[in-house]
Amino acid sequence: MITNSHALLWLLSCQLLLLLAKVGAKVPAIIVFGDSSVDAGNNNFIPTVARSNFQPYGRDFTGGKPTGRFSNGRIATDFISEAIGLKQTIPPYLDPAYSISDFATGVTFASAATGYDNATSDVLSVIPLWKELEYYKEYQKKLKAQVGENKSNEIIKEALYMISLGTNDFLENYYAIPGGRSSQYSIGQYQDFLVQIAGNFVKQLYELGGRKISLGGIPPMGCMPLERTTNLMQGRGCVEEYNNVASEFNVKLKNLAEKMNKELPDIQLVFSNPYNVLLQIIRKPSAYGFDVAGVACCATGMFEMGYACDSRNPYTCTNADKYVFWDSFHPTQKTNRIVADYVVKNVLSDFL
Template identity: 70%
Template sequence: MSSLCVFAFTVILILLPAARVSGKVPAIIVFGDSSVDAGNNNYIPTIARSNFEPYGRDFEGGKPTGRFCNGRIATDYISQAFGLKSTVPAYLDPSYNISDFATGVTFASAATGYDNATSDVLSVLPLWKQLEYYKEYQRKLSSYQGTSKAKDTISNSLHIISIGTNDFVENYYAFPSRSSQYPIGLYEDFLAGIARDFVKKLYGLGARKISLGGLPPMGCMPLERTTNFAGAGECVGRYNEVAVEFNGKLEKLVGRLNKELDDVKVVFSNPYDNFMRIIKNPTSYGFEVVASACCATGMFEMGYACQRGNPFTCSNADRYVFWDSFHPTQKTHKILADLAVKSVFSQFLP
């Protein structure tokens, strides 16, 4: 199975509890990949799904929702911390309607990327399609809340973008097309250009609070370590070097956007250094296992390879940083969400 992205949320070194806060953020609006997909892929023809056990085994009711996790994901916890609902629903889920989406919605699609070629690999929603759904959402919101209130909701909502890892591990390094077109540095520039245009389009649609996520140490995902035979199962250094380089370009992009666009606050959520601290010192965060995942053997399984009843699947996911070979456990998501609210997102609090 092709790899899916882990996640990209800024964390700080110390662990602080999430606080429930009331304020000026009426909704959490999310774009991205499997790090923030709450089940949109359940409703499109793709194999990139996780709507089956053991996914969701620690979710309320033990329900597999389509989140690539044993329970809730970071955006769910962020929503709750802002005094909103405890889960952010998937836009394509027919069990929800605009009254649910008015306080939070995710358009994310597992296995996608900035590059349209990345979304083509497993036939998932490209970023431009997520934007089209967002426009449709705005029309529904205007009908539901009235034009004036809907505009206020959009301008004050926190827009979170978590995407990019798939462009490298599922596209650039997996197939020859992009790597034959672009040296890695130019491909990074290509993706950063798409990120810039996407933020500007959100701005043009009324968004004023935007978080642009960077890449985690993608060379340290369990699958990458498992297949790093020459490196004796250690993190893949070249993947991590690319993550650091690309993050630097996104950070500079955020600075330029804040200067170019009026009345906007764009923040950069860079998870790299802090997530690497978790990997190097897992016990400091309450983890015991970081090199392998909870599901199945923990070495290479995700999606349909993460099957219910596999005798190797761990009994306590809270001991593990990763749930499957690409995605974090609910506990990891909660830690990152708590820290992000206390650091980067604190400036959006009243």
């Protein structure tokens, strides 16, 4: 029997396929920078506790493999890659199982628990954003040696660059560390500080040849199960303060994108905002085929992620497709697919 939610997903997929068939894919590669929302396993190869390369992570991935993605399966950038006619998954740059021939059509330099702010990456000893850029410079040299200078330049110019950062800067740094950034900046000043870093990063990508760039917004972070668990005074509802901060920050990122499009010749900088679509899913989960939005699938669903979300926990749900969130911080594969479809149809179609 086809439910309304299944029919909605089917219709969205058909619309996406028709769109792609009409315009034709023009993107030869996807190159990704960011945090756990887009890390496909780079943290497996650095000394940090911010990992997910163990069960039950990846249980709905091909072969039930825990790749290091913070999900029960694929993440949004995997679905975006597939939607624009490239491979079904984007490999992590630090994984020795892959070579430059694999990376030529897509690669992620992302590191779970990192942020725009270097101080954020220091919290769990992960890869800072400046290091992700250094890896990209190394990648460019390898790509040139693999396919030649002309082909390499073409890939670099026509590739889609995706940036997904910011949530950890607020939740793992600003609000979590007394005497740190919160003692140096007001929340508005800290937003401006991060936006400045984002702008400088986009300029560096531009100077390195990137032209098609997606600057990602941050989700309604006050609705993550971890934040709701600690919001006892409001009956474990969403923390509106955090949602307001996310919304304000996204406006500033959008304004940055508009400004840089006027300043940098030939750049195509789009703002990809997951906030509204995710908030809609959280507020009306049944409309998208979900049963649960307030807690996550893994363990008790209230506070566990990473090593606290393991295969020995007896409370983990049996069907992750019924849950908006996989662990207390990260969406399920199904949620990632819906968000990816939305972004491709409403934002990234400019590049296709």
